[in-house]
Amino acid sequence: MSAYLRPRAGDPAAVGVPPAVDVTVDGHPVTAHAGQTVAAVLLANGRDTWRTTRVHGRPRGTFCGIGACQDCLVTVNGLADVRACQRTIATGDAITTQDGAVLPATSVGVEPPVSETAVHAAMSAEVVVVGAGPAGVAAAVAAADAGAEVLLVDNGRGIGGQYNRQLPAEFAARRPDRIQHEWKAFAAQREVLGGHPRITYLPETSIWAIEDPVDERQELPAARLWAQRGPADAAGRQTFPIDAKAVVLATGAYDRVLPFPGWDLPGVYTAGAAQALAKGQRIAIGKRVLVAGTGPFLLPVAESLLGVGADVVALLEANSLTTVRKGWATDPLVAPSKLREAVGYGALLARHRVPLRHGWTVIAAHGTCHVEAVTIARLDSTWRPVPGSERRVEVDAVCVGFGFTANLELAVAARCNLTTGPDGGPAVAVDDRQQTTTPGIYAAGELTGIGGAALSTAEGTLAGTAAAQHALSSGDAPLDPAAVVRGRRLAVALARAYPVRDGWKSWSDADTIVCRCEEVTRGELEAVAGERGLDDGRAMRLSSRAGLGMCQGRVCSRTVAALLAAPGDVPKASMKRPIAVPVRLRDLAQAEETT
Numbered sequence: 001m002s003a004y005l006r007p008r009a010g011d012p013a014a015v016g017v018p019p020a021v022d023v024t025v026d027g028h029p030v031t032a033h034a035g036q037t038v039a040a041v042l043l044a045n046g047r048d049t050w051r052t053t054r055v056h057g058r059p060r061g062t063f064c065g066i067g068a069c070q071d072c073l074v075t076v077n078g079l080a081d082v083r084a085c086q087r088t089i090a091t092g093d094a095i096t097t098q099d100g101a102v103l104p105a106t107s108v109g110v111e112p113p114v115s116e117t118a119v120h121a122a123m124s125a126e127v128v129v130v131g132a133g134p135a136g137v138a139a140a141v142a143a144a145d146a147g148a149e150v151l152l153v154d155n156g157r158g159i160g161g162q163y164n165r166q167l168p169a170e171f172a173a174r175r176p177d178r179i180q181h182e183w184k185a186f187a188a189q190r191e192v193l194g195g196h197p198r199i200t201y202l203p204e205t206s207i208w209a210i211e212d213p214v215d216e217r218q219e220l221p222a223a224r225l226w227a228q229r230g231p232a233d234a235a236g237r238q239t240f241p242i243d244a245k246a247v248v249l250a251t252g253a254y255d256r257v258l259p260f261p262g263w264d265l266p267g268v269y270t271a272g273a274a275q276a277l278a279k280g281q282r283i284a285i286g287k288r289v290l291v292a293g294t295g296p297f298l299l300p301v302a303e304s305l306l307g308v309g310a311d312v313v314a315l316l317e318a319n320s321l322t323t324v325r326k327g328w329a330t331d332p333l334v335a336p337s338k339l340r341e342a343v344g345y346g347a348l349l350a351r352h353r354v355p356l357r358h359g360w361t362v363i364a365a366h367g368t369c370h371v372e373a374v375t376i377a378r379l380d381s382t383w384r385p386v387p388g389s390e391r392r393v394e395v396d397a398v399c400v401g402f403g404f405t406a407n408l409e410l411a412v413a414a415r416c417n418l419t420t421g422p423d424g425g426p427a428v429a430v431d432d433r434q435q436t437t438t439p440g441i442y443a444a445g446e447l448t449g450i451g452g453a454a455l456s457t458a459e460g461t462l463a464g465t466a467a468a469q470h471a472l473s474s475g476d477a478p479l480d481p482a483a484v485v486r487g488r489r490l491a492v493a494l495a496r497a498y499p500v501r502d503g504w505k506s507w508s509d510a511d512t513i514v515c516r517c518e519e520v521t522r523g524e525l526e527a528v529a530g531e532r533g534l535d536d537g538r539a540m541r542l543s544s545r546a547g548l549g550m551c552q553g554r555v556c557s558r559t560v561a562a563l564l565a566a567p568g569d570v571p572k573a574s575m576k577r578p579i580a581v582p583v584r585l586r587d588l589a590q591a592e593e594t595t
Helices: 038-044 132-144 184-197 271-281 298-307 321-329 334-350 409-413 452-470 481-496 502-507 520-532 537-546 557-564 586-595
Strands: 023-025 028-030 073-076 079-083 092-098 123-130 151-154 199-202 205-210 223-229 238-250 254-257 269-271 288-294 309-317 356-358 360-366 373-378 393-394 397-400 405-407 416-419 426-428 441-443 513-515
Touching: 023 038, 038 073, 038 092, 038 271, 123 132, 123 223, 123 452, 132 151, 132 184, 132 199, 132 238, 132 452, 151 205, 184 199, 205 356, 205 409, 238 452, 238 586, 254 271, 269 271, 269 298, 271 298, 271 397, 288 298, 288 360, 288 373, 298 309, 298 334, 298 397, 309 360, 321 481, 334 481, 360 397, 360 502, 373 416, 405 426, 441 452, 452 481, 502 557, 513 520, 513 557, 520 537, 520 557
Parallel strands: 023 092, 123 151, 123 238, 151 199, 238 441, 269 397, 288 309, 288 397, 309 356
Antiparallel strands: 023 028, 073 079, 073 092, 205 223, 223 238, 254 405, 360 373, 373 393, 416 426
């Protein structure tokens, strides 16, 4: 195992002692506390794998940490396919290992249904905001301040999203501000939202589909969203529709990871997973951890790991210092704020004697059932490893992150046009009011282009105000986009400072797994493409099975598109997933019977 729970006496958040909760793992009682996720319980008790893959029986545990990859599936109370990173434990939970694919007939389960008091009737609001991260919270407050009745929907237990991830209330942390940047501003915003008379907040509620918006001239809702409420992946989650006159999509993004030999070994985590476990559960992913990838997000990840007692052996930034400096120099007006942040993080790394190496990355992970060591190498300007620079480093965990991929399922379902963001990834196209190409549908935050929390907040404010005006038919009053303009300039500079070069393709070989769910290798992928003349798309997925697994291509589709793209082409990853989040078919069947 690699992960462990830091003793509370040394926790900078001054975490209290949550009530003990009785749960079992494979029939044996284990130590667990209220507020922990199933993943945290397993990790804290020495288990970093708890399922095997369908094809080759490889071990899997937590990888993305935010519910996108489906690697951490586990059986809870007889119900299979529960995402351990998303499900908060309850007294009496029986957690069991999940081997291979579990057929529906064996997963009828004894999981108690969600309380009958849960919301299940149709709901409506003038403005519905999907996602309670920086963009969503800002949009909800702005729309309500503009006079609209707002419904804020989020799948988390509390607002904040990934950026402002909070500790569970059960942890009774006395100093949560010590692990949260800009805590005062967030706490003030949270208080405003919680006390606003025109905002209704639905936690633990996921939007799994959005119907085609209707013609506004019919004076009908702009969109109908389908929601489920209740603990993540539980049995009997209540399904209900939500009608909205305007919708703000603020669904965020998830980590982009580039494949290398051994990246599917337990002990390899995304940077977001390391951050989520550290900030949200006070779990360190390992005792000797290597952080690698590109972008400023790696710095707070390293900070969080140090805060939970991990020994960060090195932070490897794939881009050279020259590239980073030149990128920020393209817009000197936005660079100073990031420079101040970098200086602060640099001082932190220096105090803990963590080497920061530019122009280096991890190109392989080694181990049998778990990561035991990694190979790192210096990169040239195209990101190809410099021959002879390879070094082997002993670690028990590694977290990697090469930027982010926008969570676009609902936007695609709403027929919003996509464009290319500053970082080269797919993004929702919006106008100067955050209006998408679909009337009544607005978008804000990372799904319009990766740009950080400040830009997300600015876009959310703009989108919320514009959505309220649309919903209330109050006309298109002039809005001030100045903060958004500044934020987008920073996003462009960020992309130039931390580009992803095509040389990453040289890190993998024919035997390297590309699709983690279906265990499709690069060699198999390229063979299918060569034999049938296919590029990325439906035919490619059906022929190779890459992207057809549980995560539906969230982890691999962008990689597959890039590997198969012709030189100079902009890869176009598939983002069309009619079901945006996991939904149990029997829940839908039961909902159909009651309507």
